[in-house]
Amino acid sequence: MTATMTKPQVAGGDGQARGALARSVRDSLVVARRNLVRMLRIPEVVIFGIIQPVMFVLLFAYVFGGAISIPGAAAADRSAYREFMMAGVFAQTVTFATAGASAGIADDMHKGLIDRFRALPMARGAVLTGRTLADLVQSAVTVLVLMGCALVVGWRIHEGLPKALAAFGLLLLLGYGFSWIGALIGLSVRTPEAATSAGLVWLFPLTFMSNAFVPTNNMPTVVRHIADWNPFSTTVQASRELFGNQFQPVASDAWPMQHPVLASLLWSLLITVVFRTLAVRKYRSATV
Template sequence: MTTVTDAVSTSAPRTSNPIVQSVRDSLVVARRNLIRMLRIPEVVIFGLVQPIMFVVLFSYVFGGSMNVGGSTSPALYREFLMAGIFAQTVTFATAGAGAGIADDMHKGLIDRFRSLPMARGAVLTGRTLADLVQTALTVVVLAIVAVLVGWRVHEGLPKALAAFGLLLLLGYAFSWIGALIGLSVRTPEAATSGGLIWLFPLTFISNAFVDSNQMTPWLRHIAEWNPFSATVLACRELFGNLPPGYQTPDVWPMQHPALASVLWSIVIILVFRTLAVRKYRSATA
């Protein structure tokens, strides 16, 4: 805690511009969390194991039985699958964000931050930025594993980078949901459970692992308006991973998935950042 206090108190002098001060404080907190992650590498390593297991299991166990675009080709399904695995990975970082903030609350570190002359929202912003860096590292490793099992990008590097940008934006948006959960529970264990229990139906009632056109009508409508589905479909289009016979659902989010993905992410950030900062202020008041 002394290191954190010294890091913040010895940073650049206070400025009268609240925006500049908030950015500066957020970066200091983000740096603190990144250093903490480097000192506990097993957290990063274990975070990589789950998505790699999903890639291998879905590719080789279910790959030959999944029908996408009228084909059950394992190679086609592996390419169809990867956008869903990427999106699931970035959203599952929500649990880590919530657990980290809950742990800081539990240990009283938030009270130390409260005693410092820093922007109130900087603690949460710094934490979510550090989680974004960790998520980006996970995505890079996951992409390497995906290439090894046969996944390929067919639309060029610029579109692939745009797809990864949409994924990281979605992950950052969901980290604010994790922040709110972390502030609303008493222990890191509860934050981890609370951060995952709603993510499983969100990711599975979507187009991440199966073609939503094959779902029953009421379930298909939920999947098509799921923010998760918009990002997954946008990434498939940008990666060039849509199977030849795929029929795009005739609803607005699926017809304009990239725009829908950006809009959903921005709305989630605005809503849950506001709620999380308000909860932080009331929790430390």
């Protein structure tokens, strides 16, 4: 009787793909941990990142809020604007983290750290993915603190905890997509100072030409159409609906305003995919 020997099967393309994905995830988490430890060692970055949105809440709630009327809300209801504005402040907070991502990556480029990372046997996109994941964690902490401040000034959730968690998920997903824009900017400029300016200069018109702080019904027609299709406006509108901070049906017939939750999800995924692809491609060829 002859014994038949069978050779062990060699993992094919699927096994190699799973191995590469596992390595990419592991490397990304290592880089994310490195950036989180760095944030803990420089707590001023986190502290000032929290102070700025808190100041926005207090300014809009107590300075500007009395001069802005909300459609569908009673004129004497001062809490109406505070509920209306909070989705905008949350969205502004997670998107303004883009400037920090830009400056951080530009600083790593300036110090030559990116070149050292590229010399290591690690997944190509892990450095940027780890950085954006760390920024996402920081944004989540900031939003949590900001939520406490919002409750103090009169903001409330009216649609239950599951929908509120979905709203925060959409907000953080938008912030994560924007952090990839920040990564691309950080790889494209020469100094951290330039990255900070480049990371903010386009955010101000994006956030203020929206429904974040004022209703769009009184805007000029062209500006109103831009605001209705703005991905920032879409996420703000979705958050208002999920929080239950909407006082009357939206007057706009634009598709993103009529289906804000789905539109917000699509916008955020599209921004993430497009700018992650561009940022990783830039990372492979970037030089100081």
